[in-house]
Amino acid sequence: MKNPIIYSLSTVGILKHYNQDYLIHPQRTDFTGSNGVGKSIIADLIQLIFINDRHLFQFGTEGYKKEVRQIHKLAYKCRDAYAFLTIEIEDGKFICLGVCIPNTTNRPLRPFLITADPNNTKDFKDRAFTIDKIPSSANFIKESGQICLVEELSKNSEIIMVFILNLLVLMTRKRSIMRISSTGIFSLLI
Incomplete structure (x- = not known):
């Protein structure tokens, strides 16, 4: 399997x-269950990690009970909820890319990167x-x-979390460059 690949998806305080920490199989991962159990939220979280702009983001499906789905309602009984992907960028080497989801529309979504060195x-x-x-x-x-x-997380010495404010440049093994802007729009340059 070529890198980069998604190793896991983690959720903290998510509806x-x-x-949870969901390990992703390199070839195929299935999420199954009855209506309303949260399968679509998984896809929505992955989209939100990469497109973390409220104006550009669109939920993949309608709400189960036809209520209006809203990003800030993904934070379940907490002030800040988190979703992050752990990505294997080379064999045995990982980084995390995620988003902090506030429980109100008054605070912005905050994309972040977790690495071993800031x-x-x-x-x-x-x-x-x-x-x-x-x-x-x-x-x-x-x-x-x-x-x-x-x-509190930005002060935690166990997690080095860098909030993405301007432009993040990710280098893959093939020297492709992925640019992620502060609006959450990304492009792949080869």
């Missing part, structure tokens, strides 16, 4: 998924972490069981 001048392969250091949903939860606020 119907709560705090130095943006280094290549991603030099900032990546090994499989035994992959962050999980548990890293976002305090000992008291409460979900960390976004401000």
Whole structure:
């Protein structure tokens, strides 16, 4: 399998998924279940990680009970909810790309990157972490069981979280460049 590949999807405080770490099979992963259990939310979260602009984002399906679906309602009984993808960028080397979802429309969605080193001048392969250091949903939860606020996470020494404000450049093994703007629009340049 060629890298980069999605290794896992993690949710923290997300409606119907709560705090989970879903391992993604490199060839095929199926999400099955009855209507209203949250299958479509998985696809919506992946889209939201890459298109983290409220004006550009569109839910993949209608709500189960035909209520109007809203991004801020994905945060379930918490101030800040999180969804992040762990991506294997080279064999045994991982980074996480995610989004902080506030429970109100008054605060913006906050895309973030988790690496082993915050130095943006280094290549991603030099900032990546090994499989035994992959962050999980548990890293976002305090000992008291409460979900960390976004401000608390940026101070957590176990997780190096860099919030994407301007332009992030991801280098893959083939030296392709993926650019993700602050509006969440991304393009692949080869």
